[in-house]
Amino acid sequence: MTLDSSGVTEGFGMPGRKARGARTFTIAEKQQFVREFESCVERGEKAALLRRWNLEQSVARKWVTAAAEGRLGPGAPAGRLEMRSQERARLVALEQENERLRAKVAAAEGALEIMGKAHELLEGTLKSSHDQDEVPVSLMSVDQYQQWLARYKTC
Template identity: 35%
Template sequence: MTMTLADTTRIDDGVMTPRADRPKRRTFTAEYKLRIVAEYDAAEHGARGAILRREGLYSSHIIEWRKAAQAGAVGALGPRTAERRDREIEQLKARAERAEAELARTRAALDIVGKAHALLETLSESTGTPKPPPR
């Protein structure tokens, strides 16, 4: 993907970063979601739109939050940071295990190469062949 000047912004220190002015995704607490769903459900049909506009929400937010609350998943209404963090920890652990396995293979290969070098050096000394000058 090619980055154009339209995709970057200049920060005070002069460094260009991709889409630094891009808005951040909002997160809502479980308490907020429950309060808004209760207020929305208690409001008359004509006042519901005013609640959505005031809070900057869409009706799809209310629908999803209501379904989660009705399913008894009040905990699911909260942000999924713990779930995301746990998944990331598992991924990092797997990555560390793969890196350690690769490190062990590399060390074994270097050990074998070192032994082969020592053997060849010993063989060349026994035949009387002069050593090449060090580089």
């Protein structure tokens, strides 16, 4: 099966026709149809265009609507435009899981923030209590100095 110079698939005589007889159109073909459809201004031109493309009016309406909504432009999803019920259910399940995970991350971030503040508080408490008990070495008695040396083993 090959395309001739006009873009028609040989052996089927119609663009967009697959070997099984099912018709498919690329996004570029759909965009071309929409441009031609919107350029029709005289009476009967749109009907003639539908006959030339061998399309039902409902299909043309879907393509024109999709183009108006931006679903036929660059980055538009290829293939079906509607979502199956299984896909919809999977999407809902994924959104619920995503929300659950977001809540879990927020709780973990909150716990980390609290732990950080507790660490700062404890560190400050330890420093302040350590500094208050200390007597400067120059003011210590001999006994205090020996205890201090034994405690910190600086010798």
